[in-house]
Amino acid sequence: MAATEKKSAAPASKRNATLSVDSKTVEFPMYDGTEGPSVIDISKLYSDTGYFTFDPGFMSTASCESKITFIDGDKGILRYRGYDIDVLAEKSDFLEVSYLLLNGELPNAQESKEHIRKIKNHTMVHEQLHFLYRGFPRASHPMAVMAGAAASLAAFYHDSLDVNDPAQRELSAYRLIAKMPTLAAMAFKYSIGMPFIYPQNEMNFSENFLHMMFATPCEKYTVNPVLARAMDRILTLHADHEQNASTSTVRLAGSSGANPFACMSAGIASLWGPAHGGANEAVINMLREIGDVSKIPDFIKKVKDKSSGIKLMGFGHRVYKNYDPRAKVLRQTLEEVLGELGKIDEPLLKIAIELERIALSDEYFVERKLYPNVDFYSGIIYRAMGIPSKMFTVLFAVARTAGWIAQWKEMMEDPKNKIGRPRQLYLGAQQRSFIPLEKR
Numbered sequence: 227m228a229a230t231e232k233k234s235a236a237p238a239s240k241r242n243a244t245l246s247v248d249s250k251t252v253e254f255p256m257y258d259g260t261e262g263p264s265v266i267d268i269s270k271l272y273s274d275t276g277y278f279t280f281d282p283g284f285m286s287t288a289s290c291e292s293k294i295t296f297i298d299g300d301k302g303i304l305r306y307r308g309y310d311i312d313v314l315a316e317k318s319d320f321l322e323v324s325y326l327l328l329n330g331e332l333p334n335a336q337e338s339k340e341h342i343r344k345i346k347n348h349t350m351v352h353e354q355l356h357f358l359y360r361g362f363p364r365a366s367h368p369m370a371v372m373a374g375a376a377a378s379l380a381a382f383y384h385d386s387l388d389v390n391d392p393a394q395r396e397l398s399a400y401r402l403i404a405k406m407p408t409l410a411a412m413a414f415k416y417s418i419g420m421p422f423i424y425p426q427n428e429m430n431f432s433e434n435f436l437h438m439m440f441a442t443p444c445e446k447y448t449v450n451p452v453l454a455r456a457m458d459r460i461l462t463l464h465a466d467h468e469q470n471a472s473t474s475t476v477r478l479a480g481s482s483g484a485n486p487f488a489c490m491s492a493g494i495a496s497l498w499g500p501a502h503g504g505a506n507e508a509v510i511n512m513l514r515e516i517g518d519v520s521k522i523p524d525f526i527k528k529v530k531d532k533s534s535g536i537k538l539m540g541f542g543h544r545v546y547k548n549y550d551p552r553a554k555v556l557r558q559t560l561e562e563v564l565g566e567l568g569k570i571d572e573p574l575l576k577i578a579i580e581l582e583r584i585a586l587s588d589e590y591f592v593e594r595k596l597y598p599n600v601d602f603y604s605g606i607i608y609r610a611m612g613i614p615s616k617m618f619t620v621l622f623a624v625a626r627t628a629g630w631i632a633q634w635k636e637m638m639e640d641p642k643n644k645i646g647r648p649r650q651l652y653l654g655a656q657q658r659s660f661i662p663l664e665k666r
Contacts, residue, residue, distance in 0.1 A: 466629025
């Protein structure tokens with residue numbers, strides 16, 4: 227496929243791509259984004275040629291236009307609405323970032339105050355949701371509970387289900403961002419047989435979340451400000467990540483006109499996978515399997531032996547071929563948390579720190595750019611804070627809700643939005659005659 231400098235009728239295109247197939251030559255418009263690779267519009271490929279494209283994993287396919295998040299994996303860049311992620315993590319906070327994702331600009335003082343007020347107005351959930359939780363076994367994975375609880379919100383909030391009404395879309399966005407920490411804390415409390423803790427709206431977002439997670443009715447609980455700041459950074463760093471598996475799932479579900487609560491539930495289900503949101507839980511499982519610092523050299527040998535099937539979890543990234551910019555922020559946050567809690571001698575943390583040292587110095591990992599990623603550090607921080615590994619992906623969902631709902635809102639406001647319908651390369655049987663049972 228060769229690009230030729232030709233004018234196109236499409237207003238944003240200055241070039242066409244030429245494709246020759248079956249002695250026929252067709253042209254497709256090319257579009258340039260503000261950053262990143264240009265795209266070739268193949269939406270008329272089938273009508274013009276009778277062919278589909280074949281792109282497993284959508285590695286070379288842009289599924290939508292978006293103004294929300296930009297990633298350059300080779301350069302280690304992640305930006306929300308043009309702002310570098312490390313700057314936002316240092317100078318902003320999660321609620322301000324959620325406003326940015328939803329609206330495209332950072333809020334002024336009045337807009338920030340109103341945004342926070344709206345969030346706090348929706349932190350509680352319907353009391354009948356208590357009975358939904360009690361229908362699950364105590365040993366249920368919290369992500370199973372979260373998927374069900376998020377979807378069930380559509381049964382309680384009928385006044386925000388019209389996806390074609392901008393006011394109802396906004397109301398759903400605020401409800402989801404506000405209620406997801408409450409649902410997550412309830413899932414945690416239920417799993418350990420403790421009473422639910424109601425939100426306290428005098429606290430900020432991350433303080434409130436930690437309070438609901440760790441407070442009990444029988445004594446006063448004071449949220450550690452260092453841990454609250456660490457949690458806020460983690461939520462900010464995980465708020466959005468372009469068209470990943472769960473975000474694409476949310477968009478695909480939303481393209482059918484499904485209500486936003488159902489779309490968020492679909493995103494949670496996709497996030498649950500160990501190759502996606504479950505990666506930080508897999509890091510802790512790996513550390514447990516290693517068991518002791520003395521066993522790390524043998525583990526590293528197995529990692530280097532491709533026939534062993536052993537993987538180094540929390541290192542490297544499908545997108546980032548450089549250092550994950552989120553990991554740099556969390557490395558500093560980890561030091562702050564460990565310094566505050568004094569848990570540097572905790573066995574799993576000692577294993578993690580030694581693994582990090584080896585990965586950053588061993589030529590095998592350096593050559594392959596297998597740097598520690600965000601999942602490696604977030605898992606260790608959660609562990610140090612006393613959060614069980616089954617809750618790791620749940621916390622990811624709390625953060626990513628801001629990005630999911632922003633992506634969903636952008637899609638619903640796009641006049642070119644249409645129901646998603648991927649194609650396939652069919653390799654099954656051709657038409658066959660049916661043979662009655664007695665003759666088979």
